[in-house]
Structure formats: structure tokens, C-alpha cells
Amino acid sequence: MEDILVPIAVVGMLFIGLPWVILYHITKWRTASSLTREDEDLLDALNDTARRLEERLMTVERIIAADHPDFTPHRGASQPDAAPLSRSY
Amino acid sequence: MSASRTKFYLDKQNAKWSGVCSGLADYTGIDVTWVRVGAIVLTIMGGFPWTLIAYFVAAWLADPKPRGLYESAEDAKFWQGVRANPSRSTREVRSRFRDIDRRLSDIEVYYTSSNSRLAREIDALRDPAK
Numbered sequence: 001m002e003d004i005l006v007p008i009a010v011v012g013m014l015f016i017g018l019p020w021v022i023l024y025h026i027t028k029w030r031t032a033s034s035l036t037r038e039d040e041d042l043l044d045a046l047n048d049t050a051r052r053l054e055e056r057l058m059t060v061e062r063i064i065a066a067d068h069p070d071f072t073p074h075r076g077a078s079q080p081d082a083a084p085l086s087r088s089y
Numbered sequence: 090m091s092a093s094r095t096k097f098y099l100d101k102q103n104a105k106w107s108g109v110c111s112g113l114a115d116y117t118g119i120d121v122t123w124v125r126v127g128a129i130v131l132t133i134m135g136g137f138p139w140t141l142i143a144y145f146v147a148a149w150l151a152d153p154k155p156r157g158l159y160e161s162a163e164d165a166k167f168w169q170g171v172r173a174n175p176s177r178s179t180r181e182v183r184s185r186f187r188d189i190d191r192r193l194s195d196i197e198v199y200y201t202s203s204n205s206r207l208a209r210e211i212d213a214l215r216d217p218a219k
Contacts, residue, residue, distance in 0.1 A: 040171075044094070054188075057189055061192065
């Protein structure tokens with residue numbers, strides 16, 4: 001009996017289980033990365049704007065900190081501590 | 090802005106053969122060496138004709154990566170994150186904007202409070218003149 005059951009189970013796993021798992025992950029991946037062209041351009045623009053705003057804000061904070069010693073810019077965790085003007089962020 | 094950054098491209102600049110492995114590495118952010126080792130191991134471990142067929146199909150279907158697709162390495166990394174998980178990248182961008190907002194409001198509070206102090210001093214100077 002086992003001589004028949006084991007090959008059937010193996011064949012079933014190979015030809016049904018494996019494609020199932022692969023297709024499941026492909027569909028999941030497809031739905032996860034359904035980013036349209038407009039979304040992509042928008043995200044690009046937003047990312048670019050955020051980067052430029054951060055740079056400008058950093059400059060402004062440094063200028064204010066230089067003018068008013070009692071002003072301490074609230075630095076986030078992502079920024080390393082006080083660097084001179086040549087900073088590549 | 091012309092080329093899509095969520096497509097799979099052949100990376101001809103770092104190619105060993107057709108650029109499929111380096112393209113895959115560029116797409117996912119995995120190191121090229123690991124992709125190549127994985128492809129070779131997969132070929133040896135019984136995927137013999139299929140991996141080669143997949144390789145040539147990918148090389149035939151995909152376009153070479155346009156030059157200057159990313160402005161910087163940071164940009165390339167950001168788009169790797171987008172390809173892996175767009176919603177997480179969107180949340181990251183949102184949190185960056187919130188951080189900017191918070192820091193700007195700090196500046197605003199600082200200036201409005203110091204300016205009101207300045208205004209009071211000006212008023213105090215003006216009062217005796219009246």
C-alpha cells in the first residue's frame with residue numbers, strides 16, 4: 001500500500017503543491033508592486049522634494065543656530081551630529 | 090522622468106554575459122556575486138536546461154538599462170526599496186515630510202516667541218516717548 005501512496009503523494013506535491021506555491025507568491029508579488037506610471041512619477045517627485053526641503057531646512061537651521069546660540073535644532077535620529085558646512089546629505 | 094524605474098533591465102555596464110544577473114542584482118538590491126552564485130548553483134543542482142532558457146528569455150525580453158536612470162546611489166537604493174515594497178517607501182517619504190514639518194514648526198515657534206519678546210521691547214521703548 002505504501003508503495004503506491006508515497007509516489008502519488010510525491011507526484012501530487014511536485015505537480016500541484018509546487019506550482020501552487022510559486023503562483024501564489026507571484027500573484028502576491030504582483031499585487032504588492034502594482035505601482036502605476038503616475039504613482040511612480042509622483043513618488044519620485046515627492047522624494048525629490050523631500051530631499052531638497054531637508055537640505056534647505058538643514059541650511060536654515062545651521063544659519064539660525066549660528067545667529068542665535070540658544071536655538072538648538074531638534075535633530076532627528078537619521079542625521080549625524082553637527083557637521084561643518086560641507087556636508088553631503 | 091522618461092524611463093520607468095520599476096521595470097526589470099539588463100545591466101550592461103556591470104554585465105558578465107548578457108547582464109541578466111547584474112540586472113537582477115540591481116533590481117533587488119542583492120549583491121551581484123550572490124545572484125551569480127545562486128544562478129550557477131541552481132543550474133548545477135538540476136535546473137540545467139531551465140535556468141539557461143530563463144536566462145536567454147530574460148536577455149531577449151528585457152531592455153538594457155538606460156544610462157542615467159538614477160541620479161545617485163541613494164536614488165538607486167530608494168527605488169530598490171520601492172520595487173520591494175512600495176507602501177513602505179511611501180510611508181518613509183511621508184515620515185520625512187512630517188520630520189520637515191516638525192523642524193519647521195520648531196523654527197516658527199522659536200521665531201514667533203523671540204519676535205514677540207522683541208515687539209514687547211520695542212513697545213517698552215516707544216511708551217515713554219508718548
